[in-house]
Amino acid sequence: MALTLRTLTADDLAEFQRVVNASFLSDSVEDQLERWRGLFEPERHHAVFDGDELIGGGGIQTREITLPGAGPQPVAAVTSVGVKPGHRRRGVLTRVMRAQLHGLHEEGREAIAALWASEAAIYPRFGYGLAAEFARLEVPRGAEFHPGVSVDGERLREVSRDEAMPAMKAVYDDVRPGRTGWLSRLDAAWEHQFADTERDRDGLSAYHYVLHPQGYAVYRIKHDWRERGPRNELHVREIAARTDEAYAALYRYLLDVDLVGEVKSYTASDDPVVHLLDDVRLALRGRSDALWVRVVDVDRALTQRRYNSDVDAVLEVSDGFCPWNAGRWRFTVKDGTATVHRVDDAPDLVLDVQALGAAYLGGTRLAMLARAQRVSEVTEGALNAVSHALLGDREPHCPEVF
Numbered sequence: 001m002a003l004t005l006r007t008l009t010a011d012d013l014a015e016f017q018r019v020v021n022a023s024f025l026s027d028s029v030e031d032q033l034e035r036w037r038g039l040f041e042p043e044r045h046h047a048v049f050d051g052d053e054l055i056g057g058g059g060i061q062t063r064e065i066t067l068p069g070a071g072p073q074p075v076a077a078v079t080s081v082g083v084k085p086g087h088r089r090r091g092v093l094t095r096v097m098r099a100q101l102h103g104l105h106e107e108g109r110e111a112i113a114a115l116w117a118s119e120a121a122i123y124p125r126f127g128y129g130l131a132a133e134f135a136r137l138e139v140p141r142g143a144e145f146h147p148g149v150s151v152d153g154e155r156l157r158e159v160s161r162d163e164a165m166p167a168m169k170a171v172y173d174d175v176r177p178g179r180t181g182w183l184s185r186l187d188a189a190w191e192h193q194f195a196d197t198e199r200d201r202d203g204l205s206a207y208h209y210v211l212h213p214q215g216y217a218v219y220r221i222k223h224d225w226r227e228r229g230p231r232n233e234l235h236v237r238e239i240a241a242r243t244d245e246a247y248a249a250l251y252r253y254l255l256d257v258d259l260v261g262e263v264k265s266y267t268a269s270d271d272p273v274v275h276l277l278d279d280v281r282l283a284l285r286g287r288s289d290a291l292w293v294r295v296v297d298v299d300r301a302l303t304q305r306r307y308n309s310d311v312d313a314v315l316e317v318s319d320g321f322c323p324w325n326a327g328r329w330r331f332t333v334k335d336g337t338a339t340v341h342r343v344d345d346a347p348d349l350v351l352d353v354q355a356l357g358a359a360y361l362g363g364t365r366l367a368m369l370a371r372a373q374r375v376s377e378v379t380e381g382a383l384n385a386v387s388h389a390l391l392g393d394r395e396p397h398c399p400e401v402f
């Protein structure tokens, strides 16, 4: 039987979530459904049917993402992608990806899409490039800061979720416009991110909420009591602060919690805590892929962020999945602002749209991608010039999996 694709209605949520949960090898539970409902935009979700049977699909959340120098801008936040076991490798995902990306282009909606990938091999074929990584950090309890660190001496308090939430939202919204990769969060997204049922805890404690007048931290404890003394782990879920002093104060608090052996976090790859420490080697660190970005429309995407330096170069872009992007584009930056026009001129750089997505948030260097044979320089000097223009002041970071 031929497969069909359509957008969803509110009534489809339960079945859609069952299929997506099953695809992730998870059970479906009712309270989870209610949590999803607040984030569910049925008309932005596509599903594929085999006859009457929903066999797979994927969705978009309407969000903003902070871009280098340009603050929050629209992003199609791609989520809940899954295909029923037994119906894989029949092209279901490909149909959903096409409906999403071609739809965004045809309707002139978001100029970029972004996602977290369950497996890194899935999305490059659809033009997604690795734009942001996260760092895994482990710092032993009590690790000292270097002598020049100033913490502001404000009292930090552990409070209830109800007291913490409004303060957290206020801090987050103040900090977000300056943090490349951070997403807008509706109340439903906050509820989802900080849901705290027994199942969400995965054997760890409930969330602890720490407030500072200029910031907050949320953590769980993983118990580990040993004969030689407690080695409990403190897992940081999120930390944000309006000032560097408040950030240091929050970290100092976390590093001094009694009965803890190790403080663990998944954080920005340039989290300053490493350099707050007197002995930087005390911070064990690793990196993994986080946010993948897809440039939907080259011209609209490149003009909606700002740049580090002036440049004028012709980019020859290949794009097998979204052919309207393929061809030569003159990319000119003056005083941080770009203009982008289709041209027939000879190219200075040749690259795939995937490389453009990877470099788009200012973290992944085009010059490095050239060494990985993903970008070719035609005109000497063009590579370093464009690469430098794209770089951001901070590493992009996405503090939530959506």
Ligand SMILES: CC(=O)SCCNC(=O)CCNC(=O)[C@H](O)C(C)(C)COP(=O)(O)OP(=O)(O)OC[C@H]1O[C@@H](n2cnc3c(N)ncnc32)[C@H](O)[C@@H]1OP(=O)(O)O
Pocket (backbone or CB within 6 Å): 023, 024, 056, 078, 079, 080, 081, 082, 083, 084, 087, 088, 089, 090, 091, 092, 093, 094, 095, 115, 116, 117, 118, 119, 121, 122, 125
């Ligand atoms: C943003 C998110 O939600 S990420 C979550 C993604 N979902 C999951 O990981 C859940 C478990 N996996 C699944 O549900 C499915 O296997 C999916 C969604 C990953 C793929 O769905 P399918 O319908 O089987 O993909 P489809 O048939 O369109 O495959 C397209 C191409 O991608 C390849 N591909 C598909 N899945 C994978 C994978 N996991 N790893 C590598 N390649 C893959 C296929 O081989 C195919 O290649 P081809 O065009 O050269 O033949």
